[in-house]
Amino acid sequence: xxxxxxxxxxxxxxxxxxxxxxxxxxxxxxxxxxxxxxxxxxxxxxxxxxxxxxxxxxxxxxxxxxxxxxxxxxxxxxxxxxxxxxxxxxxxxxxxxxxxxxxxxxxxxxxxxxxxxxxxxxxxxxxxxxxxxxxxxxxxxxxxxxxxxxxxxxxxxxxxxxxxxxxxxxxxxxxxxxxxxxxxxxxxxxxxxxxxxxxxxxxxxxxxxxxxxxxxxxxxxxxxxxxxxxxxxxxxxxxxxxxxxxxxxxxxxxxxxxxxxxxxxxxxxxxxxxxx
Numbered sequence: 001x002x003x004x005x006x007x008x009x010x011x012x013x014x015x016x017x018x019x020x021x022x023x024x025x026x027x028x029x030x031x032x033x034x035x036x037x038x039x040x041x042x043x044x045x046x047x048x049x050x051x052x053x054x055x056x057x058x059x060x061x062x063x064x065x066x067x068x069x070x071x072x073x074x075x076x077x078x079x080x081x082x083x084x085x086x087x088x089x090x091x092x093x094x095x096x097x098x099x100x101x102x103x104x105x106x107x108x109x110x111x112x113x114x115x116x117x118x119x120x121x122x123x124x125x126x127x128x129x130x131x132x133x134x135x136x137x138x139x140x141x142x143x144x145x146x147x148x149x150x151x152x153x154x155x156x157x158x159x160x161x162x163x164x165x166x167x168x169x170x171x172x173x174x175x176x177x178x179x180x181x182x183x184x185x186x187x188x189x190x191x192x193x194x195x196x197x198x199x200x201x202x203x204x205x206x207x208x209x210x211x212x213x214x215x216x217x218x219x220x221x222x223x224x225x226x227x228x229x230x231x232x233x234x235x236x237x238x239x240x241x242x243x244x245x246x247x248x249x250x251x252x253x254x255x256x257x258x259x260x261x262x263x264x265x266x267x268x269x270x271x272x273x274x275x276x
Contacts, residue, residue, distance in 0.1 A: 017146060019100040020158055024133070026096035031083050035076060039064050041192045041200065045207030062211050077125065085121040089114050090177045092169060097158070105167035107155050112167070116154040123150035201236055201256055201265050202226060208267075215254055215270040220245040234258035235268070242272075250274035 043064035066075040087094040092112045093103050104112045104120070127136030127148045136148040145157055161168070169177075208214040209221060219242070227239030237255045244250065252272025256265045 016102070016158075016160060017140070019102055019160075020140075020146075023094065023096035023100040023102055026099055027084070027094050030095055031080060034083065035079060037189075037192060038066060038075075038079065041196050042066050042203070044203050045211050047211055062207075064207070081121050081124060084124060085117055086181075088112060088121065089117040090181065091174060092167060093161070101161050102158055103161040103164065103167055104156055104158055105164050107157060109159075109164040109167055111169065112156065116156050120150035120154035120156050123153055126150070196263070197258070201229070201238070204256070204265050205238070205254075214267045215240075215272075218270075219250065219272070219274075236265070240272070244274065248274040248276055 043066050045062045045064050046067075047061070048063045049061050084094055088104050089112075091098075092105065097103065104117075106112065106116060124136075127133055127139065127150055129135045133148075136150075139148045139152070140146050143152070145151075147157065151157060159167075205214075205224075205226065208216050209224065215221070221242045222245055224240055224242035227241075230237045235255060235257055237253055239251075239253050241249075241251050250272045252270065254270040255268040257268040258265055
C-alpha cells in the first residue's frame with residue numbers, strides 16, 4: 001500500500017476542492033429532483049407550522065413527505081445514501097463527479113470496491129452533520145489527501161479521473177451497467193406513473209386528515225377507515241366509516257375526480273350519515 005506522502009500523481013489540490021463542491025452541488029440538484037418525484041407520488045401532506053385548529057384561516061403551512069417506521073427523516077436519508085452508493089459502486093463516480101472529471105479510487109489508485117463504496121457512503125451521514133456537510137468540510141480541510149470521514153475509514157480518495165486510468169471500469173462493463181441503470185430508471189418512472197393514478201388516492205385522503213381539509217374539515221374526524229374503491233372513468237369512490245370528535249359514528253362515501261390540466265386527484269363529492 002502506498003503511504004500518504006508517496007501519493008503524488010493523485011494528490012488533490014485546492015482547485016480540485018472546487019470541483020468536488022461543484023460535483024456535490026450537481027448531485028444535490030439531482031437528488032432534490034429525485035426526492036421531489038418520490039414525495040409527489042408517495043408523500044402525504046403534514047402540517048409543518050401553525051395550527052389546524054384555526055378553522056377558516058389558512059395560517060398553517062404544509063409539506064408533503066414520505067413517512068415510514070422511522071418518521072419523515074428516515075426515507076430522505078436512505079435515498080441520499082442509495083443515490084451516491086449505487087452510482088459509485090457501479091461506475092466509481094456519480095453524475096456530478098463525472099461532469100467535473102472526478103473519480104473515487106482506493107489509496108493506491110485501484111478501482112473502487114463495493115465494500116469501500118458502501119463504507120464511504122454510509123458514513124456520508126456522519127460527514128453531513130450537523131448540517132450542510134460541516135463535519136465533512138472540516139475533515140477535508142484538515143486532511144493532507146482531502147479525505148472526508150467516510151474516505152478515511154474506507155481508505156478512498158476523490159481524484160481527477162485522468163490521473164488514475166487503472167481506477168476506471170472497463171468500457172464494455174460501463175456500457176452494460178449504464179443500460180441497466182437507464183432501464184431501471186424507466187421502470188421506476190413507469191411504476192411512479194401507475195402508482196400516481198391507482199395508488200395515490202388513499203395517501204391524499206390521509207393528507208386531508210392531517211391538514212383538516214375536504215370532508216375532514218366538515219366533520220372533525222378522529223379515526224376513519226376506507227372500503228374497497230369503485231373505479232369509473234377518471235372517478236374513484238370510497239366507502240368510508242369514521243368517528244368524529246364528539247363521538248359520532250358515521251358511514252358514507254367520498255368520490256374523487258382525476259384532473260388533467262394539473263394531473264392529480266381532488267375531492268368531487270362526499271355523502272355520509274352519523275349516529276351518536
